[in-house]
Each structure stands twice: as C-alpha cells, then as structure tokens.
Amino acid sequence: MIAVGALLHVKQLSRSPFEIAIALFVPVVQATLAVYLFRAGGEPDRLLEAAVGAGLMGVWSTVLFGSGGAIQNQRWQGTLEMIMLAPRSPALVLLPVTLATGITGTYAMLATLAWGRLLYGIPLDFAHPVAFPVAVAGCIAGLGMFGLLLASGFVLLRHANALANMLEYPIWLVSGMLVPVTALPGWTGPVAAVLPTTWGARAVHEAASGGPVWPALAVCLAISLACLAAGWALMTYVERRARVTATLALA
Amino acid sequence: MRTAGPTHRFPAMGEHAIEAVGLHRSYRSRTGWLRPQRREVHAVAGVDLAVGHGELFGLLGPNGAGKTTTIKLLNTLLVPTGGEARICGFDVVRQTREVRRRIGYVFGGDRGLYDRLSARDNLRYFAELYGVPGREQKRRIAELFELVRLTGRQDDRVEGYSRGMRQRLHIARGLLHRPRVLFLDEPSIGVDPVAARELRQTVADLAATGTTVLLTTHYMAEADELCGRIAVIAGGRIQALGTPAELRHHADGRRVLEVEAYGVTDGQVAAIRARPGVREVSLAVHGAAQVLGVQSDAGVDVQANVLRELGGVRLGRVTARQPTLEDAYVAIVNRAAEPAAVAGRMPA
Ligand SMILES: Nc1ncnc2c1ncn2[C@@H]1O[C@H](COP(=O)(O)OP(=O)(O)OP(=O)(O)O)[C@@H](O)[C@H]1O
Ligand SMILES: [Mg+2]
Numbered sequence: 001m002i003a004v005g006a007l008l009h010v011k012q013l014s015r016s017p018f019e020i021a022i023a024l025f026v027p028v029v030q031a032t033l034a035v036y037l038f039r040a041g042g043e044p045d046r047l048l049e050a051a052v053g054a055g056l057m058g059v060w061s062t063v064l065f066g067s068g069g070a071i072q073n074q075r076w077q078g079t080l081e082m083i084m085l086a087p088r089s090p091a092l093v094l095l096p097v098t099l100a101t102g103i104t105g106t107y108a109m110l111a112t113l114a115w116g117r118l119l120y121g122i123p124l125d126f127a128h129p130v131a132f133p134v135a136v137a138g139c140i141a142g143l144g145m146f147g148l149l150l151a152s153g154f155v156l157l158r159h160a161n162a163l164a165n166m167l168e169y170p171i172w173l174v175s176g177m178l179v180p181v182t183a184l185p186g187w188t189g190p191v192a193a194v195l196p197t198t199w200g201a202r203a204v205h206e207a208a209s210g211g212p213v214w215p216a217l218a219v220c221l222a223i224s225l226a227c228l229a230a231g232w233a234l235m236t237y238v239e240r241r242a243r244v245t246a247t248l249a250l251a
Numbered sequence: 252m253r254t255a256g257p258t259h260r261f262p263a264m265g266e267h268a269i270e271a272v273g274l275h276r277s278y279r280s281r282t283g284w285l286r287p288q289r290r291e292v293h294a295v296a297g298v299d300l301a302v303g304h305g306e307l308f309g310l311l312g313p314n315g316a317g318k319t320t321t322i323k324l325l326n327t328l329l330v331p332t333g334g335e336a337r338i339c340g341f342d343v344v345r346q347t348r349e350v351r352r353r354i355g356y357v358f359g360g361d362r363g364l365y366d367r368l369s370a371r372d373n374l375r376y377f378a379e380l381y382g383v384p385g386r387e388q389k390r391r392i393a394e395l396f397e398l399v400r401l402t403g404r405q406d407d408r409v410e411g412y413s414r415g416m417r418q419r420l421h422i423a424r425g426l427l428h429r430p431r432v433l434f435l436d437e438p439s440i441g442v443d444p445v446a447a448r449e450l451r452q453t454v455a456d457l458a459a460t461g462t463t464v465l466l467t468t469h470y471m472a473e474a475d476e477l478c479g480r481i482a483v484i485a486g487g488r489i490q491a492l493g494t495p496a497e498l499r500h501h502a503d504g505r506r507v508l509e510v511e512a513y514g515v516t517d518g519q520v521a522a523i524r525a526r527p528g529v530r531e532v533s534l535a536v537h538g539a540a541q542v543l544g545v546q547s548d549a550g551v552d553v554q555a556n557v558l559r560e561l562g563g564v565r566l567g568r569v570t571a572r573q574p575t576l577e578d579a580y581v582a583i584v585n586r587a588a589e590p591a592a593v594a595g596r597m598p599a
Contacts, residue, residue: 008368012368243330
C-alpha cells in the first residue's frame with residue numbers, strides 16, 4: 001500500500017507544470033550557488049562536496065515544501081478529507097505522500113550533480129561509488145520519515161506554507177548540508193546532532209569524498225525511525241484535533 | 252420519530268444503520284486579527300435520527316441548515332460537540348475505524364480527486380487505502396467503471412473530465428469497498444438532467460441491494476422520487492420528518508396560485524404577503540419571466556387580491572394548483588425561520 005501510494009503520488013506530483021519548472025530551475029541555481037561559494041572560499045578541490053551539499057539542499061527543500069505543499073494541495077483538492085477517511089492509521093495514509101516528495105527530492109540531488117558536471121565541469125569521482133547510491137536512498141527514506149513528523153504539523157495548521165518557509169533555511173544550515181557543522185556557533189551542535197538530516201548529509205558527504213559512511217547512515221536511519229514513531233503518535237493526535245477543530249477541509 | 256434527550260438509550264446494536272441522539276456541533280471562528288472576536292455558530296443543534304438498514308433517507312434544508320455538518324459528524328470527519336451517533340452499532344467517535352470500514356462518502360462538485368492521475372489510478376489508490384485485496388482490485392474497478400458508465404475513458408486523466416464524469420467517478424470511489432452505508436452530499440449538483448436521471452437510477456439500485464443511503468439535495472423532485480423518508484433540517488434542527496406523502500400534509504388546506512409576470516417589485520411581493528389568507532410568497536426567475544408563487548388557505552380566494560396588487564405589471568399565464576412537496580418544504584422552512592430568528596440569539 002505504501003509503495004503504490006508513493007508511486008501514485010510521485011505521478012501526481014511529477015505532472016504538475018509548476019513542480020516541473022521548479023525541479024528544472026532550482027538545481028541549476030543551487031549548483032551555481034555552491035560552486036561560487038566554494039570558489040570564493042578558495043577551496044576548488046572540494047567542488048564535488050559542494051555539489052553534493054547543494055543536492056542535499058534540494059532534497060531537503062523538496063521534502064519540506066513537498067510535505068507542506070502536498071498536504072496543502074490535498075486540502076485544496078478536497079482529497080485530504082477523502083484519504084483521512086480511509087480505515088487506516090493517519091500516519092500510514094500520509095507516509096506515502098512524504099516519501100513521494102523524498103523521491104522527487106532524489107531527482108533534485110541527481111539534477112544538481114548533473115548540472116554541476118555540465119556547467120562547471122565538476123568531476124564525478126566518488127570515494128565510495130557503491131555506498132553513494134545507498135547513502136542517498138537511506139537519506140531519502142530518512143527525510144520521508146522526518147517529513148511525516150513535520151506533516152503532522154501541516155495537517156493541523158491551515159497556514160502550512162508559512163511553517164515550511166520558516167523551517168527550510170535554519171534546518172539545512174544547522175544540518176551542515178553546505179556549511180560544515182563545525183563552522184557554526186557551538187549551540188547549534190546539539191540541535192544538529194538530533195536532526196536526521198545532519199547524519200544523512202554526513203553519510204552522503206562521506207560517500208562522495210571518503211570517510212566512514214555506514215555509521216553516519218545508521219544514525220540517520222535510527223533517528224528517522226524515532227521520527228517515524230514520534231510522527232506516528234503525533235499524527236494520531238493531530239488527526240483527532242483536526243476533527244475537533246474542523247481543519248481538514250478548506251470551507 | 253423524535254426520541255427523548257441525551258439520556259435515551261440506544262436500541263439493540265445494529266438495529267439501525269444510522270442512529271443519532273441529540274447530535275450537536277458548533278464551530279468557533281475568529282474574526283479580526285488585532286482585536287479577535289470569538290463567534291460560535293451552532294451548525295447542528297440537537298439532531299435525532301434513526302435510519303434503518305437499506306433505507307434511502309433524504310436530508311433537505313436551505314443553505315447553511317447544517318446538512319453537510321450532520322453528514323460529517325456521522326462519517327467521522329468531525330467530532331460532535333454534543334450527543335452521540337452510531338453507524339451499524341459502532342460509535343462514530345470511539346470506534347472510528349469500524350465505522351470507516353462500513354461507510355462511503357460522496358460529495359458534489361469537482362473537488363476530491365487527483366486531477367493529474369487517470370480515473371483508474373485514482374480508484375487504484377483508494378482501493379489500496381481501503382485495503383481491497385490485490386486480486387480483487389482489478390475486477391472491482393472494472394465492475395465500477397461499468398456501473399458508472401465510464402468504461403472506455405478510465406485511462407484518461409481526470410483533469411479532462413466533465414463535471415458529470417467526475418461525479419460518477421466520485422461515486423465509483425465511494426463504492427470501492429462495498430460500504431453498508433453511503434453518504435451522498437448533493438451528488439447531483441451541476442449534473443445535466445439526463446446524467447442526473449442515470450445517477451438517481453444508480454442510487455435507487457444501490458438501495459435496492461441493501462445499501463443504506465443518506466442523501467442531501469436541493470432538488471425536491473429528486474428527493475420525492477428517491478427517498479423513502481425525508482427530514483427537513485433548518486437552523487441545525489430537524490423541523491419535519493416523514494415520507495414524502497406525509498410531508499406534503501404540511502401544505503394541507505392550502506392552495507397555490509402561480510402567476511407568470513414581467514417586472515414584479517419587492518414592494519409588491521411584500522404587499523401580497525400582507526394580504527389576508529396568504530401564507531407564503533415566492534418569486535423565481537425562469538428565463539425572461541418571473542414566476543410568482545402564492546400559497547394561501549384553501550378557503551380564501553386570493554386571486555383577485557393578488558392580481559390587483561400586480562396592477563400595471565405585464566402578466567402571463569395564471570394557474571391555480573394543489574400543493575407539491577416543494578410547497579410543503581417552503582412552508583416548513585419558513586415556519587422554522589420565524590421563531591428561530593428570535594431563539595437563535597439566545598443560545599440554549
Ligand atoms: N469549517 C467551518 N467553520 C466555521 N463554520 C462553519 C464551518 N463549516 C460550516 N460552518 C457553518 O455551519 C453552518 C452549517 O453549514 P453546513 O455546511 O452544514 O450547511 P449545509 O446545510 O450543508 O448548507 P449547503 O446547502 O449550503 O451545503 C453554516 O452557518 C456554516 O457557515
Ligand atoms: Mg452542504
């Protein structure tokens with residue numbers, strides 16, 4: 001059910017002209033941004049790392065805008081009520097939606113790498129060519145589960161988009177997708193350590209530029225599973241709240 | 252069929268497909284940003300219902316009467332602020348999943364579908380959500396496309412569908428898991444007369460095979476033709492309940508005068524309303540003409556008075572007839588509006 005659901009949601013998402021435009025445009029901007037940032041920093045040898053970081057940013061923003069946007073869209077379409085009406089746990093109903101956005105996020109990552117190669121000639125020689133796709137897949141699964149936790153907030157709040165905007169930049173900064181975590185002020189350390197994105201980003205970075213991939217990936221998945229559990233519980237509560245406050249429909 | 256207050260005990264489990272006792276739902280809304288003002292709307296204010304298995308039950312009422320809210324309370328989308336309800340013996344608040352397995356929900360309009368997916372993909376997705384077993388899915392979906400006459404178009408994207416086609420797809424979706432109870436909220440809105448007739452046939456067939464149907468509509472003829480019993484709801488309360496024939500009695504002892512006219516003013520309508528013996532006056536527009544409907548006590552001949560008030564207005568055909576279900580409905584709703592307008596300001 002999760003697989004079919006995720007597949008159909010990807011289908012629905014990928015046919016939106018707006019999403020297509022965003023998906024084409026954003027990775028180019030991000031690849032460019034990454035390249036110039038690192039060139040300015042005088043570290044041209046870390047270009048691949050920069051491109052991967054930018055790619056992860058793409059994944060992250062798709063998941064965030066995705067879970068927020070998809071749920072808001074479903075509210076507009078009137079499908080949110082219909083899917084919440086299914087005799088299923090509400091978390092199970094929404095997981096395919098957040099996973100689908102994670103999957104379209106993969107595309108953002110690959111597109112950023114491809115543009116980096118095409119426009120700036122960044123060589124794509126990965127330190128762990130086998131571990132890289134696994135790390136990406138793990139990272140996306142993690143983001144999907146994390147997205148579920150966020151999505152529970154989106155069901156409750158009518159102004160879901162504002163929340164997505166608010167969260168995007170702090171989280172990708174803190175989780176070190178582009179800037180190494182060590183370069184941020186000390187207080188961000190503990191925050192970063194509990195975000196699955198930090199570990200996912202680290203796993204992907206290490207797969208690209210060398211380093212122990214598996215521990216970081218394991219931590220990422222472990223935290224994500226915790227997010228899934230928390231999201232599950234929160235979603236059950238949130239669904240109940242939404243039925244009390246009548247926020248499932250737009251009316 | 253009114254039952255006692257909230258202390259009333261339910262009959263044996265499963266005796267009714269839909270039961271509601273003292274159902275109440277209010278919405279809180281805030282208006283204003285700087286100085287928020289709380290407003291509370293009592294959308295449903297004490298509804299008692301008992302619908303038997305296989306019954307086709309109609310819910311009629313003016314805009315904002317609380318029909319949709321009642322349906323959403325019964326189908327678990329909203330939690331009541333008072334009273335309780337059961338579907339097939341399962342409580343809508345505590346046994347949500349059991350209820351959801353047994354119900355289908357179809358609403359009018361063109362929302363509620365995935366536009367960029369094909370009709371088949373839409374049904375496939377909901378079949379998954381409802382846990383229709385993989386082996387059965389294909390057969391069931393084909394069967395439903397046949398039932399709602401969409402065979403041949405099932406692989407087209409829904410965004411290219413007409414209103415009526417979407418409506419039919421909605422119904423197919425609502426039936427995927429063979430629900431025991433079907434909620435239809437204005438299913439015929441925006442559907443052309445021929446398609447509406449087919450839709451009525453589909454609904455009647457479903458009821459004939461034992462599905463309980465709760466239907467809301469603004470078309471009297473539809474309710475008259477389909478429903479075994481009808482509840483008229485206004486101001487969040489049931490104002491009248493019975494078979495269409497029983498409801499017609501609310502207009503007993505009345506006569507209806509219909510006058511085709513061109514250019515009747517509001518002042519003239521008010522003057523006619525004030526005439527002795529006149530009970531209800533309505534003014535509808537049919538193309539270029541207006542149709543003035545005057546309900547009066549059967550013993551009083553108001554025709555002369557009405558025509559005098561309309562002096563100077565160009566008139567068409569004038570007919571006197573027996574009241575219909577629609578006239579009875581108008582009488583019930585107007586009667587409800589008068590005391591409710593006063594009582595509404597003093598929440599119970
Ligand atoms: N989500 C909501 N928040 C606040 N008020 C609401 C909400 N939904 C409905 N209402 C109010 O509750 C009342 C009943 O609305 P409801 O939709 O149940 O009417 P209805 O009988 O279905 O009307 P219609 O014939 O127009 O569909 C109305 O006064 C409406 O403004
Ligand atoms: Mg309604």
